Amino acid sequence: MRSNTQASARVETPDTAVVRGPGDVEVWLSVNGAAHRLAIEPRVSLLDALRDRLELTGTKKGCNQGACGACTVWVDGERVLSCLTLAIACERREVRTIEGLADGQTLHPMQAAFIARDAFQCGYCTPGQIMSAVALLKEGHAKDDSDIREWMSGNLCRCAAYPHIRSAIRDVRDGKTGD
Amino acid sequence: MTITSQAPAAEVGAARKRKEDARLITGQTMWTENIVVPGMLHMAILRSPLGHARISRIDTAPALREPNVVAAFSGRDVADVQGSLPCAWPVTAELVMPAHPPLAVDEVCHTGEAVAVVVARDRASAVDALAAIEIDYEPLPVVLDLEAALADGADLVHTDQTTNKAYTWIFDSAQAGTGGAVDEAASGAEVVIRRRYRQQRLIPAFMEPRSVVVDATGDQVTVWSATQIPHVLRFLLAVGTGTPEHRVRVVAPDVGGGFGGKLQVTPEEMITYLASKRAGRPVKYTETRSDSLLSAHHGRDMIQDIELSARRDGTVLGLNVRLTANMGAYLGLVGPGVPILGAFMYNAIYKFPAYRFECTGVFTNTTFTDAYRGAGRPEATYAIERIMDELAVEVGLDPLEVRRRNWIGHEEFPFTTVAGLTYDSGNYEAATDRAKQLLGYDELRREQAARRASGDPVQLGIGVSTYTEMCGLAPSRVLGSLRYGAGGWESASIRVLPTGKIEVVTGSSPHGQGHETAWSQIVADQLGVAFEDVEVLHGDTRTAYKGMDTYGSRSLAVGGFALVNACKKVIDKAKPVAAHLLECDVSDVEFADGAFRVRGTPDGGRSLADCALAVFAAHDLPDGVEPTLDADDVYDPVNFSFPHGTHLCAVEVDTETGRVTIRAYVAVDDVGRVVNPMIVEGQVHGGVAQGVAQALFEEAVYDADGNLLTGTFVDYTPPSAADLPDIVSDRTETPAPDHPLGTKGVGEAGTIASTPAVVNAVVDALRPYGVDDVPMPCTPERVWQAIRNGGGQS
Ligand code: FES
Ligand code: FES
Numbered sequence: 001m002r003s004n005t006q007a008s009a010r011v012e013t014p015d016t017a018v019v020r021g022p023g024d025v026e027v028w029l030s031v032n033g034a035a036h037r038l039a040i041e042p043r044v045s046l047l048d049a050l051r052d053r054l055e056l057t058g059t060k061k062g063c064n065q066g067a068c069g070a071c072t073v074w075v076d077g078e079r080v081l082s083c084l085t086l087a088i089a090c091e092r093r094e095v096r097t098i099e100g101l102a103d104g105q106t107l108h109p110m111q112a113a114f115i116a117r118d119a120f121q122c123g124y125c126t127p128g129q130i131m132s133a134v135a136l137l138k139e140g141h142a143k144d145d146s147d148i149r150e151w152m153s154g155n156l157c158r159c160a161a162y163p164h165i166r167s168a169i170r171d172v173r174d175g176k177t178g179d
Numbered sequence: 180m181t182i183t184s185q186a187p188a189a190e191v192g193a194a195r196k197r198k199e200d201a202r203l204i205t206g207q208t209m210w211t212e213n214i215v216v217p218g219m220l221h222m223a224i225l226r227s228p229l230g231h232a233r234i235s236r237i238d239t240a241p242a243l244r245e246p247n248v249v250a251a252f253s254g255r256d257v258a259d260v261q262g263s264l265p266c267a268w269p270v271t272a273e274l275v276m277p278a279h280p281p282l283a284v285d286e287v288c289h290t291g292e293a294v295a296v297v298v299a300r301d302r303a304s305a306v307d308a309l310a311a312i313e314i315d316y317e318p319l320p321v322v323l324d325l326e327a328a329l330a331d332g333a334d335l336v337h338t339d340q341t342t343n344k345a346y347t348w349i350f351d352s353a354q355a356g357t358g359g360a361v362d363e364a365a366s367g368a369e370v371v372i373r374r375r376y377r378q379q380r381l382i383p384a385f386m387e388p389r390s391v392v393v394d395a396t397g398d399q400v401t402v403w404s405a406t407q408i409p410h411v412l413r414f415l416l417a418v419g420t421g422t423p424e425h426r427v428r429v430v431a432p433d434v435g436g437g438f439g440g441k442l443q444v445t446p447e448e449m450i451t452y453l454a455s456k457r458a459g460r461p462v463k464y465t466e467t468r469s470d471s472l473l474s475a476h477h478g479r480d481m482i483q484d485i486e487l488s489a490r491r492d493g494t495v496l497g498l499n500v501r502l503t504a505n506m507g508a509y510l511g512l513v514g515p516g517v518p519i520l521g522a523f524m525y526n527a528i529y530k531f532p533a534y535r536f537e538c539t540g541v542f543t544n545t546t547f548t549d550a551y552r553g554a555g556r557p558e559a560t561y562a563i564e565r566i567m568d569e570l571a572v573e574v575g576l577d578p579l580e581v582r583r584r585n586w587i588g589h590e591e592f593p594f595t596t597v598a599g600l601t602y603d604s605g606n607y608e609a610a611t612d613r614a615k616q617l618l619g620y621d622e623l624r625r626e627q628a629a630r631r632a633s634g635d636p637v638q639l640g641i642g643v644s645t646y647t648e649m650c651g652l653a654p655s656r657v658l659g660s661l662r663y664g665a666g667g668w669e670s671a672s673i674r675v676l677p678t679g680k681i682e683v684v685t686g687s688s689p690h691g692q693g694h695e696t697a698w699s700q701i702v703a704d705q706l707g708v709a710f711e712d713v714e715v716l717h718g719d720t721r722t723a724y725k726g727m728d729t730y731g732s733r734s735l736a737v738g739g740f741a742l743v744n745a746c747k748k749v750i751d752k753a754k755p756v757a758a759h760l761l762e763c764d765v766s767d768v769e770f771a772d773g774a775f776r777v778r779g780t781p782d783g784g785r786s787l788a789d790c791a792l793a794v795f796a797a798h799d800l801p802d803g804v805e806p807t808l809d810a811d812d813v814y815d816p817v818n819f820s821f822p823h824g825t826h827l828c829a830v831e832v833d834t835e836t837g838r839v840t841i842r843a844y845v846a847v848d849d850v851g852r853v854v855n856p857m858i859v860e861g862q863v864h865g866g867v868a869q870g871v872a873q874a875l876f877e878e879a880v881y882d883a884d885g886n887l888l889t890g891t892f893v894d895y896t897p898p899s900a901a902d903l904p905d906i907v908s909d910r911t912e913t914p915a916p917d918h919p920l921g922t923k924g925v926g927e928a929g930t931i932a933s934t935p936a937v938v939n940a941v942v943d944a945l946r947p948y949g950v951d952d953v954p955m956p957c958t959p960e961r962v963w964q965a966i967r968n969g970g971g972q973s
Contacts, residue, residue: 052302056206057206057210057212057213058205058206058207058208059206060386060387060435061212061388062386062387062388062468063468063891063892064467064468065468065469065891065892065893067468067891067892067893068386068468068892070386097206098204098205098206099205099206101205102205107201107204107205111204111205114200114204115196115197115200115201115204116196118196118197118200118857118858118860118861120200120203120204120691121436121691121692121693121861121862121865122385122386122387122433122434122435122436122690122691123199123200123202123203123204123208123433123435123691124210124385124386124387124435124436125386126203126204127204127206130204145905148900149900149901150901152899152900152901153899153900153901153902154899155899155900156386156892156897156899157386157900158384158385158386158436158438158869158897159386159436159691159861159865160864160865160867160868160869160898160903161861161864161865162864162868162899162900162903163864163905163906164860164861164864165900166900
């Protein structure tokens with residue numbers, strides 16, 4: 001799979017308005033800055049494409065029903081539920097997952113804040129929480145705690161690390177470092 | 180290396196960042212679902228759409244013609260080899276235990292029961308091919324209501340049984356010699372309060388769906404499973420399948436939450452094993468969320484009939500508890516024992532003179548029930564803390580005052596309760612005072628009075644819960660006397676590597692609790708090594724072959740004890756080596772602050788690493804000194820541990836809409852000495868959230884035909900960030916006197932304490948409307964109904 005990875009993120013892709021499938025079709029996905037050529041059925045979700053075809057298993061399948069947020073990734077910088085998004089619909093768009101958040105060995109400030117604040121227990125929901133949390137700041141939806149509560153409410157955490165998640169988000173919002 | 184007398188800072192008590200974390204936030208974890216084994220196939224399970232039916236015909240052959248399918252089989256194909264899933268806790272000798280085949284053979288007894296499987300080259304093909312399986316069901320009567328199930332002539336949950344009653348288990352303090360007779364207490368009482376509470380059915384709903392990979396292709400069977408109990412699973416898999424135990428390896432990789440829900444030997448694990456055997460290939464099964472909610476075991480689901488007798492001054496004279504507990508269609512691994520764990524906790528923190536407990540376990544055509552966070556203890560705490568509030572109202576006292584008049588004073592420990600447990604320590608006064616202060620209790624009571632006087636449509640309620648729990652499960656002898664199938668010990672091994680780095684092997688099996696961090700902190704202090712120099716290994720029966728796993732807030736209370744013992748043995752083994760290096764007599768060597776020194780000589784000490792290198796070379800060790808510092812310990816606790824605390828909750832109830840808003844929540848817990856306050860705080864937050872969820876949000880609901888109506892996260896609603904209050908959490912610290920670290924356990928405390936705190940607050944808000952109960956979960960509709968009906972139970 002990795003052998004199909006190309007250096008450039010942007011590739012010429014077919015017009016998605018054209019009917020493709022059933023059966024495997026060629027789909028180009030740009031994920032974390034690398035382009036991938038996949039042969040998948042048009043009904044394959046972005047989540048399954050990431051996990052099962054590209055071995056990017058950081059994104060989690062908590063429900064596959066759009067109800068838990070564990071599968072949150074960004075498409076063109078906006079957070080989406082990858083379980084409810086078809087991979088084929090992400091052609092010509094830039095997908096970013098938890099694996100593409102750190103800058104090399106340097107953690108994204110939100111990742112560092114999650115560690116500093118112990119913002120999780122089992123960690124299963126965590127990649128989704130972090131992708132949501134970073135997007136939330138960009139959206140300007142972290143003005144105060146009730147704002148954070150509301151705009152993070154799509155990401156369930158059964159361990160209920162919510163108070164520490166809020167602390168981590170506040171820290172990054174206020175420019176406090178991860179320590 | 181020569182050491183000076185600088186003492187290293189203590190690790191225990193520090194809010195160390197968790198070692199586990201870096202992997203988790205970068206997506207580099209190894210969940211079972213991520214595991215890929217060469218040649219691995221994928222399995223999908225066909226589940227019963229009916230609550231109760233006979234399978235009159237089943238044909239899996241058509242599925243074999245579907246693309247990519249390698250195997251398909253039903254219960255009939257494996258009937259003579261699949262055995263019956265184990266129940267390890269037959270609470271009475273007369274217990275009725277229906278066979279529990281992993282795949283149903285002739286009869287399905289709940290919706291979601293597995294009936295057939297397809298094994299294919301990819302998951303989608305396996306799922307698609309399920310539709311080709313032909314199956315005819317003859318519907319049978321569905322038994323759902325607990326009391327109807329026990330009536331004469333009731334329809335049967337299992338047609339091959341003669342009753343729906345699983346067992347009756349009784350504790351009577353008069354018979355046990357731990358107290359008086361409840362009937363006498365009631366007959367002489369000035370006040371007798373009777374209530375019926377309903378513990379709704381809950382679903383553990385861990386975020387990581389269960390997943391299992393089995394490679395049974397060679398002599399060695401390897402199982403990777405999202406389980407809390409790899410050791411128990413290995414034992415029961417060996418016994419159940421006839422595979423020699425040394426040929427079974429179970430690995431619990433990263434496990435995404437359990438809460439008791441992964442304390443099970445599951446049908447799915449056994450079916451995946453059968454599939455791997457039949458296909459001759461490794462096989463993976465990962466459940467969907469709906470399969471998980473439908474078929475992973477449920478929790479709670481009991482009717483509690485409580486009778487409390489007391490004097491007018493609020494002194495309780497006797498407590499009589501009659502439970503009817505829903506087992507579901509089968510007996511889970513420890514399912515029958517769950518209500519029995521609660522039996523010892525109904526008397527809670529109080530000095531009741533007489534107590535009787537009777538529990539009847541009942542079968543219904545529903546998913547089987549088993550442990551869910553707290554397992555029996557939240558139910559007990561809920562009932563007693565609810566009825567203590569009713570007593571307070573009845574005798575005209577503040578709910579805290581009525582509790583104070585009955586609780587065990589801090590100077591009375593150790594105290595043997597009417598249920599026969601000996602509580603080692605506690606200070607209920609201190610925790611309660613602290614909680615009152617943090618909440619601003621008296622001020623809120625004044626505000627409540629003002630709102631009541633003004634007829635404010637938004638009423639204020641204050642809920643109290645003073646709880647204790649028995650954790651650190653458990654002394655093996657006690658488990659034996661309760662007919663539990665295994666012991667309650669835990670093991671720890673320390674490997675001292677030649678460079679002085681440490682590997683710790685623990686029999687605990689964490690799934691989010693941060694053991695790697697806490698264990699490292701403890702070992703760092705005990706052995707005088709750096710936190711970073713400790714690696715904690717767990718969850719693989721090949722490296723950690725001996726263990727009793729993680730549940731019941733037991734890891735630190737029991738496993739931590741073994742860990743400290745093992746460290747002490749390492750030090751004892753290192754002393755003669757250090758003496759040799761220091762050229763002194765062993766009796767002159769002392770170990771303190773991470774160094775071995777000649778007594779009275781502060782400088783020139785030797786570290787454990789020096790000793791490790793010396794035994795590695797072993798060139799000139801004194802005679803009789805074994806060239807290793809490694810040590811093991813298996814610890815069997817002599818008693819439970821008894822964390823306790825006071826939780827206070829203030830709610831606002833909109834009497835026009837029934838909406839409940841938690842305005843403030845204070846948790847003061849005494850979990851003994853704390854190894855890592857950050858981890859403890861996280862456990863309290865998570866525990867409180869799950870308890871609040873029972874009070875306000877969650878309920879597993881079946882319709883009249885036995886269909887689960889709450890099979891997605893849209894219908895079964897674990898709370899989101901928006902649903903939960905800020906929690907003010909604080910601690911008092913009464914060290915456990917018999918534990919070398921003074922720790923007690925924290926995993927379940929919040930869940931046990933919070934449910935009654937919230938419901939007491941809701942009912943307290945509605946007292947002016949004549950309301951004395953709101954059934955859980957206290958949804959707006961139920962609250963509104965309670966107000967409209969203007970009453971409750973009395
Ligand atoms: S997996 Fe997509 S929302 Fe749950
Ligand atoms: S950390 Fe376990 S579900 Fe969020």
